[in-house]
Amino acid sequence: MSDLDALDRLAAEVFEGYLVRKDLAQQFRGQYPVPTYVGEFLLGRYCATTDPDELAEGLAIVERVMKERTVRAGEEELFKSRAREQGTVKIVDLLRARLDAKADSYKAELPSLQLGDIHISADLVNAHDRMLTGGFYAEVSLEYIAALARDTGGAPFRVDAVRPIQMSTRDALDTFVRGRSQFTLDQWRELLLRSVGFEPARFSRREQDVLFARMVPFVVPNYNAVELGPRGTGKSHLFQQVSPYAHLVSGGKATIANMFVNNATGRRGLVAQYDVVCFDEVSGVSFDSKDGVNILKGFMESGEFSRGKESIRADGGIVMVGNFDVDVADELRRGHLFGPMPKEMRDDTAFHDRIHGYLPGWDVPKLDPSYFTAHYGFVSDFLAECWSQLRRTSRMGVIQDRLEWSDQLSGRDRKAVNNTVNGLIKLLWPDPATDVPDDALAWAAELALELRRRVKEQQALIGAAEFGKVDLGYRIGDRPEKIVYCDESVQHRRRDTGEPDSAASRRTRDSEVLPEPDPAEVRYSTGAKATSYAAGDVIDGRFEVLSILGQGGFSKVYRVRDDVEEEERALKLFDSAAGYNAVRREIAALRKVRHPNIVEVFWAGKTGAGEWYLITEYIDGESLDEYATGRRHLRDREAVDVALDILDALIAIHPDSARIEELDRKKHGADGLSGAEFEEWMELQDKGLVHRDIKPLNVMLTRTGAKLLDFNIASRVGDPVRTQSGTPPYQAPDANLTRWDVSTDLFAVGVMLYELLCNGEHPYPGSLPLAGESVIDPRTFRPDLRPELADLLVRACAPYRSERFSTAQEMRAALHGVRNGKTSG
Template identity: 40%
Template sequence: MNEISGRLEGESGLIDKLNTYFAGKIVRKDLTKKIKEGANVPVYVLEYLLGMYCSSMDEEEIEAGVRNVKSILAENYVRPDEAQKIISKLREKGSYTVIDKVSVKLNYKNDVYEAEFSNLGIGNVPIGEKYVSQYERLLAGGIWCIVQMEYFYDEADKNRCPFIIRKLDPIQMPSLDLEEVKAARSYFTDEEWMDVLLRSTGMEPSQFTKRVKWLHLARLVPMIENNYNLCELGPRSTGKSHIYKEISPNSILVSGGQTTVANLFYNMGNKTVGLVGLWDCVAFDEVAGIKFKDQDGIQIMKDYMASGSFARGKEEKNAYASMTFVGNINQSVDVILKTSHLFDPFPAAMANDTAFLDRMHCYIPGWEIPKYRPEFFTNDYGFITDYFAEMMRELRKISYGDAFDKYFKLGNNLNQRDVIAVRKTVSGLIKLVHPDGRFTKENVEEILRFALEMRRRVKEQLKKIGGMEFYDVNFSYIDQETFNEEYVSVPEQGGGKLIPEGMNKPGHVYTVSHGKSGMIGVYKLETQMTAGTGKFEKTGIGSDREAREAVDTAYRYLKANGRNISGLLSTTTKDYLMHVQDLNGIGMTKYLTLPAVVAICSVALNKPILSSTVILGDLSIGGTIIKVEELANTLQVCLDSGAKKVLVPITSAVDLGTVPSELIGCFNIIFYQTAEDAVFKALGVE
């Protein structure tokens, strides 16, 4: 009982704060729900009216305001099935005010702009040039407006349109003082502010875990960050497209089907910029249906997603719209990860184009968001959505991409595209949760971890599709004070350790040894085999002569002794490609011969090594097994990296006395005597 009353007191305290610092800019969201069910208008249209008439704490005033809004919608909102009734009223009265979605096109034969009313079903209505130049979005998909119309039928000129637009006002907040928002933010705790943001989108935060709250907020980043590319795939009924269709008049949802370069980017015929120049966010619903009529459509989209510019004709155009891709995943994530990859729902031209997918800054795991139930929608106070949309629009002008530089630096597995993606996500979430720019080290660390995970999800899938080109997926960040390095995992891929649990692919081997810097680190060998003539190629080693010699020694050893292991192992009819990764960034190691022998045998026999296993020790040119240096320290690194089993040369058995017993107890230690013995035991062959 005390817990419930405490929560209620907290809620009333939050409402008091909202009423104090955002008076006239908040609305009770259950009012939106009640009216929304009877009127098929976007939320921001409804709340524009509710903000005018119901922005109060007084129940009687609210009730009167709701009656007023219902009356306005009943009288002025045009339902498609009642269009003729409204037109008749307009004719009878001579003037009438309507709420409708208005789009405009240029009739170049007569050199006049003409408006089309979506629900009213009338077109070719002359509209003044001042409206078109003032509200350019009328030309790109249209916007909801309150329009004062007149009707005048001219007997003398029967070809003249009888409908006249006397006054047109887009349904949007006139202005916003961002400094006022920043000043007010300091009076709210982080949790309170996140709850207000979620309620402003219509959701009830008390029904969600902290993780699900962050996933909902991530959906808003394309609206608050310029040129942000986001993807969310997940089950149906989780609100993926709702946010882009209903919450902001600054975003447009392109529903399925075909689109054109002219519509999206630039129409060379009438020299007008497409959707990306007129909206803050262009969202594609049902990604499986995306199809360009133009052959160069995806190429231009890739160019735009990478640089925020595109070339059409003789000139290059810049735009700031973010790109969002949402769609459905019909199978469980486990099944998809085993059979294909998480971008599979995209059309084949996109799903197999690694250059296109690499431009995604964030992949929201839609399968983690529960299917919406009635209690997920709030009855509490939040910002009027139009006010909230303007707030996000103003915040697009600033960036907090460097927010974490004071406290952390990024690990060495992040390339330039990864860094840009992480910085953009961090910037967007900081602007949402800390618009005043005040945040602690803990605040920014939480957001940084989230941003790294969202980008790593993209990279993991690229690795599945594109192979070794995208090997560097072990994302991490380093504390500038303690120099501790923290690795960030994606939940569906297993733990955050360098050596993951579960079976690896054949040819994937982990070893732990000394690097060039003298430190002990983890190295991963990934090997691929194709039909060929016995070529052996190495990547990832760079110009390190000792490391190159070590893996060459392994191949020469197998050429001479491969038959002792298996008749299936061929160094004449197969080609091998080996990539070596320095997972800790401590410099390449020269102790690679034995791990390379195991890796080549694993891929040749199409048999993975045992789960969570590390190969220790090495092999000399003459075939002698070399024992492990600093066994105790090496085993500690194995433990920290997630290893459960270690293959140790029998020559190192004498050094086990130097290893603490509790450390030995953490592993299943498997001893081997020869290189062949190591291969059989690593592959689990008796």
């Protein structure tokens, strides 16, 4: 061993009796058929000292115990013989039990002795019922009783006593918490890493962070995680070697009875017996019933599962680890990072959504002996006991009023990242009375968001587009919001693979302008009607119709599966080339917009039958219409969040009016515009759109927020008004009748929010906005509405633009300020 360093000496002083030299544990690893924590249990009993003489004496005892009580291959008959000759033999082994229904008695199993019909009392089984759900390591006193052999026809062995391999000290956590105060953050990080066998100096800060993320399921109830990556990076190490509160399910079938509850006996399964259940080599795991994955999915969501009419709650976390056959870049090129999962889980985005964190196993180096520590660390079973007791505590109070998640996180996203932050803080600051610095809170938030974002990006690659088009971010105090990304995804997007693209992908990238029909075709197609399709039909030999989504004045919209791209999309089929051409220029501009609150436009084309179509993302959600009419209700904060989402969308499509005016003045001045300024002016003019038909039917509520869709009649800002279209209840009474401007969109958002907050009531009599009319005070319908929110609605719905907000940015800032004032409802 290397000489004691400063951390060794500090740890020995603070945690005397709870430490063990980790290189001693390593020297037993592989020599005896037991996990590392079994050896450490004995080392902790006899070698928890830094005194060289005591250490040597204790080590000799441990070696003797391991030699005398563990059964190596080929020694089975020797131990059986000792039991017969001596009457009793003590062994350290995995102890399992089962109910023999025919004999109405329990039978124990000791795998290393290859014995499966050992007599054991019901009292012992009931006192240690984990032996019924996969078993646990214990010191077992095994008796040989000749009379039993004669009475039972050859089963003479009986378990006389059981001593579990674990240190269940009630004051373990108090000792742990008190000792933590004597260490700096970096010292504590290093001690924890040494305690699970690693030498911190061999790992980068990033690699250490992944190792800490592996520990989170041990301190947070019902925490679900996945780690996939190359072989040899120690993914299953914690779950197999470090804690008796974890259970490793190796590749093969997992039964519902073993995992959840045995209906025949009523005994609870692994998730109720262990803090963490880890599926190793997860690609080979399957359930004995087709309902197994659904039961697991439900449990991962709620922490409950049903047994008949009874709902059973358990707090075991689910962790899945497995190997890539290739590196992460190749895995992304081939599909997505859930590829190695079992087929029942691989493409199930609903299952993936229950996963709180996807750990990047590829960021941990392949381990060789140099990565394992030769210094002191906590005895594994003491550490496991402290972690298990930490599960009953929470550090979520640290987040209150300090950490704010971005608006785009869904409910499941927030649950996931809150759990991860809670776990990381508990690991490093276990004392609830200890302050956590802002920088440390930012570290936890960023790591939590990265682990969750990785889940959502794979869901997006599988085909559920709404999952990936969100910016997961956080803000601490007055600091600016920070968006978190996954490095491997950024690199994948930048990497030029050299692989051939699909025709659709080439069209998407090669042209910023959608294809334009021939003028003659446009002229002669007016009044035509496109073919009507039903579910099951295939459009243009590639788009299978799944359902009909809706029908407008000059198009039908279908939900389709694109057999070429293997994605689910929305396909708008235009009745005529004229109908398509009328919106082509505006939709082409919209393609340049990538925003989570705006429907994404992919490409347009013409079928072999000569019909024009547009392909957009398929949005899985519900229309806002029933809420705006008062048939259903949103809480005030939810309604405000919908309006904020739509205003965010408008900020993305509306022009930067102030910058345009600035460039316009310079353009007409003496010096004119530079080449770069002229390009900027052209781009601003080109991108500026007015939706013109914002209304509840054109807003969809999804799990990631509200989305604005149907840009059929969108126009460029400044374009002449040629048609009076849109929906009258949402049209501003003073709409500019010569040139389109942003005012009509902002008025419509105000009316929509008014209806959401006032149970479907309109701000104008008869739902007809007229110049000269006053806005009905919203407190007429909602006396409990906060005054500042009521005032904002009156301003947003005012009949004259001079009284309303002038830009989406201004309106959003005002509404956001009201929202942060603890909106009622």
